[in-house]
Amino acid sequence: MSAGDGKAPLTVGIAGLGTVGSGTLRALAANAEALALRCGRPIRVVAVSARDRGKDRGLDLSGCRWLDDPLALAADPEVEVVVELIGGSDGPAKALVEAALQAGKPVVTANKALLAHHGTALAQLAEAKGVGLCYEAAVAGGIPVIGLLRDGLAGNRVQRVAGILNGTCNYILTTMRESGREFADVLAEAQALGYAEADPSFDIDGVDAAHKLAILTALAFGCAVDFEAVRVEGIRDIAALDIGFAEELGLRIKLLGVATAEAEGVAQRVEPVMVPLGNPLAAVEGVFNAVLAKGDFVGTIMAEGAGAGERPTASAVVADLAAIARGYRRPVFGVPAAALTRARPVPAEGQIGAYYLRLMVIDRPGVIAEVAAALRDEEISVEALLQRGRAPGEIVPVVITTHETTEGRMRRAVARIDALEACLESPRLIRIEGE
Amino acid sequence: MSAGDGKAPLTVGIAGLGTVGSGTLRALAANAEALALRCGRPIRVVAVSARDRGKDRGLDLSGCRWLDDPLALAADPEVEVVVELIGGSDGPAKALVEAALQAGKPVVTANKALLAHHGTALAQLAEAKGVGLCYEAAVAGGIPVIGLLRDGLAGNRVQRVAGILNGTCNYILTTMRESGREFADVLAEAQALGYAEADPSFDIDGVDAAHKLAILTALAFGCAVDFEAVRVEGIRDIAALDIGFAEELGLRIKLLGVATAEAEGVAQRVEPVMVPLGNPLAAVEGVFNAVLAKGDFVGTIMAEGAGAGERPTASAVVADLAAIARGYRRPVFGVPAAALTRARPVPAEGQIGAYYLRLMVIDRPGVIAEVAAALRDEEISVEALLQRGRAPGEIVPVVITTHETTEGRMRRAVARIDALEACLESPRLIRIEGE
Numbered sequence: 001m002s003a004g005d006g007k008a009p010l011t012v013g014i015a016g017l018g019t020v021g022s023g024t025l026r027a028l029a030a031n032a033e034a035l036a037l038r039c040g041r042p043i044r045v046v047a048v049s050a051r052d053r054g055k056d057r058g059l060d061l062s063g064c065r066w067l068d069d070p071l072a073l074a075a076d077p078e079v080e081v082v083v084e085l086i087g088g089s090d091g092p093a094k095a096l097v098e099a100a101l102q103a104g105k106p107v108v109t110a111n112k113a114l115l116a117h118h119g120t121a122l123a124q125l126a127e128a129k130g131v132g133l134c135y136e137a138a139v140a141g142g143i144p145v146i147g148l149l150r151d152g153l154a155g156n157r158v159q160r161v162a163g164i165l166n167g168t169c170n171y172i173l174t175t176m177r178e179s180g181r182e183f184a185d186v187l188a189e190a191q192a193l194g195y196a197e198a199d200p201s202f203d204i205d206g207v208d209a210a211h212k213l214a215i216l217t218a219l220a221f222g223c224a225v226d227f228e229a230v231r232v233e234g235i236r237d238i239a240a241l242d243i244g245f246a247e248e249l250g251l252r253i254k255l256l257g258v259a260t261a262e263a264e265g266v267a268q269r270v271e272p273v274m275v276p277l278g279n280p281l282a283a284v285e286g287v288f289n290a291v292l293a294k295g296d297f298v299g300t301i302m303a304e305g306a307g308a309g310e311r312p313t314a315s316a317v318v319a320d321l322a323a324i325a326r327g328y329r330r331p332v333f334g335v336p337a338a339a340l341t342r343a344r345p346v347p348a349e350g351q352i353g354a355y356y357l358r359l360m361v362i363d364r365p366g367v368i369a370e371v372a373a374a375l376r377d378e379e380i381s382v383e384a385l386l387q388r389g390r391a392p393g394e395i396v397p398v399v400i401t402t403h404e405t406t407e408g409r410m411r412r413a414v415a416r417i418d419a420l421e422a423c424l425e426s427p428r429l430i431r432i433e434g435e
Numbered sequence: 436m437s438a439g440d441g442k443a444p445l446t447v448g449i450a451g452l453g454t455v456g457s458g459t460l461r462a463l464a465a466n467a468e469a470l471a472l473r474c475g476r477p478i479r480v481v482a483v484s485a486r487d488r489g490k491d492r493g494l495d496l497s498g499c500r501w502l503d504d505p506l507a508l509a510a511d512p513e514v515e516v517v518v519e520l521i522g523g524s525d526g527p528a529k530a531l532v533e534a535a536l537q538a539g540k541p542v543v544t545a546n547k548a549l550l551a552h553h554g555t556a557l558a559q560l561a562e563a564k565g566v567g568l569c570y571e572a573a574v575a576g577g578i579p580v581i582g583l584l585r586d587g588l589a590g591n592r593v594q595r596v597a598g599i600l601n602g603t604c605n606y607i608l609t610t611m612r613e614s615g616r617e618f619a620d621v622l623a624e625a626q627a628l629g630y631a632e633a634d635p636s637f638d639i640d641g642v643d644a645a646h647k648l649a650i651l652t653a654l655a656f657g658c659a660v661d662f663e664a665v666r667v668e669g670i671r672d673i674a675a676l677d678i679g680f681a682e683e684l685g686l687r688i689k690l691l692g693v694a695t696a697e698a699e700g701v702a703q704r705v706e707p708v709m710v711p712l713g714n715p716l717a718a719v720e721g722v723f724n725a726v727l728a729k730g731d732f733v734g735t736i737m738a739e740g741a742g743a744g745e746r747p748t749a750s751a752v753v754a755d756l757a758a759i760a761r762g763y764r765r766p767v768f769g770v771p772a773a774a775l776t777r778a779r780p781v782p783a784e785g786q787i788g789a790y791y792l793r794l795m796v797i798d799r800p801g802v803i804a805e806v807a808a809a810l811r812d813e814e815i816s817v818e819a820l821l822q823r824g825r826a827p828g829e830i831v832p833v834v835i836t837t838h839e840t841t842e843g844r845m846r847r848a849v850a851r852i853d854a855l856e857a858c859l860e861s862p863r864l865i866r867i868e869g870e
Contacts, residue, residue, distance in 0.1 A: 027590050027732045037657070037770040038589050136587075142733040144587025151586070152571075152579025154473050155462050155753025222472070280739060283718045297462045298577040298750035301740030304715060305733065315733035318590025328763045335472040 013073035016085030023314030039325035074099035089113035110137035119225035123332035134320035142312025156295030167287035205234035213257030223343035265344030349408035448508035451520030458749030474760035509534035524548035545572035554660035558767035569755035577747025591730025602722035640669035648692030658778035700779030
């Protein structure tokens with residue numbers, strides 16, 4: 001039996017031939033026969049559009065038409081599915097996705113910014129037109145986490161999603177830990193190696209991870225995408241000193257995106273967090289990504305793999321095309337777009353967590369007592385206190401870990417400690433994740 | 436908007452109300468509204484069948500009919516989908532699945548033994564009748580690894596699948612490592628705690644893991660299910676001594692199921708293996724399961740979670756029901772059953788691996804030279820040699836790790852070493868997995 005014999009191919013138009021677009025063409029070519037068998041019909045790219053026609057991408061484009069205007073893909077009668085790999089939350093990417101859906105064509109996109117900002121509206125449009133909007137490649141690259149949440153955990157009420165969603169940050173934090181070097185130094189090296197962009201702020205300030213978290217949150221909890229509600233803090237302020245203390249405490253600093261369903265609403269945060277070594281996220285190192293989900297029946301599951309790169313991301317784009325070729329139709333964010341509720345963001349004040357607090361204080365009698373009093377007055381209970389070395393009259397780091405408390409209490413205590421005369425730098429506060 | 440309003444429910448009949456059956460009923464009840472939203476229609480259990488009608492399972496069965504004969508579910512005109520949770524590779528489970536498919540009803544099953552022995556024939560029957568045969572719950576419990584391979588990696592040529600597929604074995608090995616105790620002792624405790632069966636051989640001799648691996652192999656490589664081709668070795672012979680040496684070497688002993696696509700065919704093995712700490716499988720401890728897959732585009736990805744238990748396994752059963760309710764149809768083993776090729780099993784002789792070899796030898800001059808000569812004559816290169824303690828004239832353990840060689844060479848060298856006068860016990864040989 002040969003592959004998808006006689007069945008009409010699924011015809012695809014691809015906009016954007018950067019890393020992911022090129023990888024997608026390569027994957028479709030390399031595994032064409034297997035895909036036709038798996039889908040019951042071949043998948044054929046009939047048209048492409050990109051900025052520079054002359055550029056040598058090492059691709060054989062002889063089988064497909066070149067369109068200078070990506071929007072033409074939406075109107076092209078030969079194109080059944082549009083793959084948007086242009087990027088950017090607005091502009092041509094948004095125009096193309098809207099036009100394609102409007103024309104009744106399913107869309108596959110890797111564009112996290114677009115979905116984070118316009119996901120709910122686009123889902124409504126896709127469902128009104130009765131076509132799919134697929135975005136496996138938008139979150140965690142090759143890890144099929146969208147399918148895992150939407151299909152694999154369909155029988156669960158998801159309570160929590162947590163992920164290492166940005167490979168650049170994870171690479172920097174891993175390298176800092178392994179080498180003992182400071183952030184700026186490691187960032188410069190990552191830029192030289194091509195692991196970080198010339199303008200790295202999108203990654204290191206947590207924006208990219210926040211885009212992805214907003215998408216995961218909508219899917220996990222069936223609520224409207226709400227990027228504005230994500231509290232974001234990046235990794236610029238992480239010091240080698242804190243990474244060293246974390247190691248001593250059996251913790252590892254990770255930039256985590258965490259979304260939790262709580263009684264009052266949904267909390268979404270991207271921030272550096274200390275993860276205990278017993279938590280599987282702690283073992284995810286270097287450029288790898290991972291997503292952990294907790295459901296009321298499945299318990300905790302985690303998937304890890306390559307979160308970016310030409311070939312892994314292409315794998316995710318092709319998975320979406322295969323599902324479309326097989327005729328699989330699901331609501332964009334797991335439940336019908338009309339049923340996506342607007343979740344109330346949970347105020348930071350009341351969020352529960354254990355904390356790591358690092359102070360730079362003058363080593364003299366009474367300082368620890370003052371610090372302890374500030375914590376006691378907020379009913380924060382200390383788990384451990386570490387002072388490294390003794391140097392009477394000099395500045396020493398003091399590290400305190402606490403049991404669970406509210407963020408409001410913790411911030412009030414920290415403000416009081418910050419005001420102490422013996423406290424010479426702003427205290428460093430990092431939340432500690434559970435096992 | 437309310438859940439699946441007005442849409443006809445998907446009607447389900449469940450055979451078997453043990454742990455998984457009870458969990459499935461509980462999951463469908465607990466998350467009924469979310470499921471109806473996600474699937475566009477409610478999922479309703481209309482009939483059940485189990486051995487003991489009088490038993491109190493803590494379930495409300497008032498909404499569904501009780502059938503004494505599970506086979507009656509296949510014939511019941513009100514039942515659209517049959518869920519088989521009876522278990523066993525033959526007998527009533529097989530009869531029911533065949534009858535349901537024959538009647539044109541999709542089947543959901545958690546029965547790995549059934550699929551390992553009759554998977555190809557059942558897939559042919561299901562596809563001939565144009566209905567689905569779903570088995571997410573048959574492998575790795577709650578981890579949606581079937582969906583991950585079939586949908587998530589659809590764009591890949593899979594080269595390798597490796598998994599910790601039996602929670603009982605992983606629990607025993609983890610406890611042995613943490614406590615330093617011997618196998619028999621830890622097994623007895625696991626039995627007392629209910630983590631191991633009264634007759635544990637199905638788990639500890641690797642049969643259960645081999646059933647699951649045979650299924651994963653078919654799905655990953657698009658070949659016919661071939662349980663007979665799985666080489667199986669269990670964990671009865673693992674000694675605390677070897678677990679200790681592994682720890683010293685930065686390795687951890689796991690019962691792994693590994694399937695690889697090679698030039699000559701497909702190799703399937705279930706055996707205790709030493710896994711380097713840098714391999715994510717090494718960090719999967721206790722009763723947890725994990726599956727790692729390597730594809731030509733996605734690279735290496737791993738999913739981990741609860742591999743058994745009422746609620747996780749129910750989560751997987753419900754995921755299959757949700758896919759059926761949404762109308763998703765895929766070939767049972769990824770490609771049409773008619774296209775499943777009979778893969779040639781790769782002979783053990785030629786399989787490549789690095790090895791751990793532990794000898795009990797008399798501590799006297801010349802012994803190591805004799806051992807080294809046996810290895811050299813088979814062109815096996817030694818990576819490390821460890822002798823713990825010195826005790827002239829007494830028995831001491833000697834550990835050797837090798838670089839990659841063929842299993843044939845290694846076994847010939849071991850036979851020669853075993854025959855040495857100074858070698859007082861049969862050498863212990865364990866393969867070392869890559870990073």
